[in-house]
Amino acid sequence: MNKPVLLVVDDDEQVLAAVRRDLRSRYREKYTIVSAASGEEALATVKELKARGDSMAMIISDQRMPGIQGTELLTQTREIYPIARRIMLTAYSDIDAAVKAINKAHLDYYLSKPWYPPEECLYPVVDDQLDAWQAEFLPEAKGLRLVGHQWSPQSHEIKDFLAANLIPYHWLDVEREIETRALLEAAAVTPKELPALFFEDGSVLRNPEPRQVAERLGRSLSAALNLYDLVIVGAGPSGLGAAVYGASEGLKTLMLDRHAPGGQAGSSSRIENYLGFPTGVSGSELTRRAVTQAQRLGAEFLVPVEVCGVSVDAGYKHLRCSDGREIVTRTILAATGMAYREHTAPGVSEHTGAGVYYGAAVTEAPAFKDRSVYVVGGGNSAGQGAMYLARYAKDVHIVVRRDSLKDTMSQYLVEQIEKTPNIHLRALTEIEGVEGEGHVERVVLKAGTPGTTVVENADALFVFIGTKPLSEWLPAGVVRDGKGFVLTGRDLVASEVYAKTWKEKREPWSLETSVPGIFAAGDIRAGAMNRVASAVGEGAMVVRFVHEYLALT
Numbered sequence: 001m002n003k004p005v006l007l008v009v010d011d012d013e014q015v016l017a018a019v020r021r022d023l024r025s026r027y028r029e030k031y032t033i034v035s036a037a038s039g040e041e042a043l044a045t046v047k048e049l050k051a052r053g054d055s056m057a058m059i060i061s062d063q064r065m066p067g068i069q070g071t072e073l074l075t076q077t078r079e080i081y082p083i084a085r086r087i088m089l090t091a092y093s094d095i096d097a098a099v100k101a102i103n104k105a106h107l108d109y110y111l112s113k114p115w116y117p118p119e120e121c122l123y124p125v126v127d128d129q130l131d132a133w134q135a136e137f138l139p140e141a142k143g144l145r146l147v148g149h150q151w152s153p154q155s156h157e158i159k160d161f162l163a164a165n166l167i168p169y170h171w172l173d174v175e176r177e178i179e180t181r182a183l184l185e186a187a188a189v190t191p192k193e194l195p196a197l198f199f200e201d202g203s204v205l206r207n208p209e210p211r212q213v214a215e216r217l218g219r220s221l222s223a224a225l226n227l228y229d230l231v232i233v234g235a236g237p238s239g240l241g242a243a244v245y246g247a248s249e250g251l252k253t254l255m256l257d258r259h260a261p262g263g264q265a266g267s268s269s270r271i272e273n274y275l276g277f278p279t280g281v282s283g284s285e286l287t288r289r290a291v292t293q294a295q296r297l298g299a300e301f302l303v304p305v306e307v308c309g310v311s312v313d314a315g316y317k318h319l320r321c322s323d324g325r326e327i328v329t330r331t332i333l334a335a336t337g338m339a340y341r342e343h344t345a346p347g348v349s350e351h352t353g354a355g356v357y358y359g360a361a362v363t364e365a366p367a368f369k370d371r372s373v374y375v376v377g378g379g380n381s382a383g384q385g386a387m388y389l390a391r392y393a394k395d396v397h398i399v400v401r402r403d404s405l406k407d408t409m410s411q412y413l414v415e416q417i418e419k420t421p422n423i424h425l426r427a428l429t430e431i432e433g434v435e436g437e438g439h440v441e442r443v444v445l446k447a448g449t450p451g452t453t454v455v456e457n458a459d460a461l462f463v464f465i466g467t468k469p470l471s472e473w474l475p476a477g478v479v480r481d482g483k484g485f486v487l488t489g490r491d492l493v494a495s496e497v498y499a500k501t502w503k504e505k506r507e508p509w510s511l512e513t514s515v516p517g518i519f520a521a522g523d524i525r526a527g528a529m530n531r532v533a534s535a536v537g538e539g540a541m542v543v544r545f546v547h548e549y550l551a552l553t
């Protein structure tokens with residue numbers, strides 16, 4: 001197979017020669033460096049490479065060129081090589097233009113000219129972007145192959161597990177991809193054994209559980225130590241924040257997650273407001289970086305492991321896992337966040353995993369290419385989900401009870417949605433039901449006031465409504481509000497039950513719960529900000545209180 005390509009585009013001969021030289025000197029062993037002197041030439045080259053079956057890792061383009069400009073080129077090539085990293089080369093005076101182009105061209109980075117010395121200004125950026133590309137890229141003939149039915153909840157579960165855990169795989173729908181028949185026959189896999197996961201060495205897992213997949217991929221599911229300083233339950237942004245700080249400050253730190261690292265943020269197609277990422281960052285990319293950082297600093301990480309209960313004995317906390325195992329620790333961080341509420345309309349629960357999906361827009365979007373999908377919910381997560389689905393689906397309908405999105409969604413997303421022709425806002429509308437034989441075929445909508453019922457053809461319904469805290473696993477002594485959100489610090493002190501529950505001489509620290517040494521951070525907390533940055537910040541803060549608690553005991 002040919003080496004992946006790095007394409008450089010600039011109409012200035014000298015600049016083009018200089019970038020080409022710098023890239024060759026560092027990347028030529030693993031990549032082929034190709035150059036073009038105009039947008040038109042670059043577009044023709046990209047089409048030719050695609051036709052030859054070559055892979056494209058990165059396109060670096062100047063903005064100001066006669067004819068096709070950088071932004072336009074990067075937008076057009078995205079349709080041909082969707083995961084290639086896109087970098088714009090800008091003069092200092094063009095930075096404004098580059099920033100404005102971020103949304104349109106989905107830039108991954110912009111680099112100011114000149115980039116000298118390349119060791120400081122060019123290579124770190126290119127290395128970083130190539131790492132991100134490598135994490136997503138899967139050569140056609142390589143890697144895991146998952147064969148199953150599109151409408152099977154078990155197939156969806158494994159797809160979601162692999163995608164959320166950043167394990168690249170090829171999805172093969174048994175009804176659409178004829179070549180799967182030969183694959184199944186050769187391994188004697190029967191229809192009842194689907195989904196089946198094929199490994200590169202020829203071995204197969206039939207109808208596996210996520211846990212078996214993790215074990216087969218060599219992931220440890222057992223804790224290495226008998227006693228930890230800090231066990232973090234939930235590996236969303238707050239858990240990851242705590243893992244990085246806990247491990248870097250020498251605490252024996254273990255992080256567990258029942259599904260995958262990243263939490264809600266991991267399912268986001270583009271986080272635009274996290275500090276330090278001017279071009280936005282996908283949830284999976286942010287998660288990949290955070291997990292690598294936490295592990296490099298020494299945090300231990302087990303997934304999928306679900307915690308279902310905790311007991312406290314002489315200050316030691318015993319966590320009970322759903323597989324019956326027990327883990328002992330001196331402190332706990334509850335960072336289990338929130339999950340979407342179930343939609344209760346008739347037909348929804350029967351079709352869950354078979355056309356009804358909670359979140360999961362990123363995992364399932366490619367399966368709905370050229371189809372009609374419905375998104376229910378008016379928050380940012382629904383907006384991001386709709387934008388992502390619109391890249392594949394023919395039509396995306398956003399169903400909301402209110403008359404507009406303006407009170408529930410960030411302005412930048414409302415604007416993006418308005419500019420996307422295949423997204424249709426269905427205001428003052430509710431989902432009344434879902435129908436179909438074995439999978440979603442129609443949705444029943446009640447539109448307007450007093451409300452007319454209409455039935456429309458639909459291929460899928462993505463639910464992004466309301467959220468509930470995942471706090472049931474905490475011991476009864478942890479005080480929660482009426483909705484199940486955990487009270488910490490001052491909110492706890494102000495609660496009616498404080499005097500009855502808190503028996504220490506000191507007051508609880510700001511992120512401590514009513515059980516000393518059990519902390520809570522992120523969306524699970526009453527009064528949380530529900531943002532990635534605040535969750536990360538709280539996770540980091542907890543580590544300081546953990547030190548104080550350990551010093552007292």
Ligand SMILES: Cc1cc2nc3c(=O)[nH]c(=O)nc-3n(C[C@H](O)[C@H](O)[C@H](O)COP(=O)(O)OP(=O)(O)OC[C@H]3O[C@@H](n4cnc5c(N)ncnc54)[C@H](O)[C@@H]3O)c2cc1C
Pocket residue numbers: 233234235236237238239256257258259260261262263264265266267268269270271272273274305306307308335336337338339359380381382384385470473521522523524529530531532533535
């Ligand atoms: C689609 C989407 C897009 C978003 N976009 C943005 C954005 O652009 N900007 C922004 O600031 N915010 C955004 N948010 C909000 C942000 O993602 C959340 O505020 C943030 O993820 C909260 O982090 P957390 O660590 O508290 O919890 P979560 O992210 O909810 O993570 C909790 C983790 O705990 C695990 N878990 C739960 N129960 C257990 C158990 N019993 N045992 C083990 N593990 C368990 C879960 O599997 C999960 O991984 C978005 C949310 C969604 C859903």
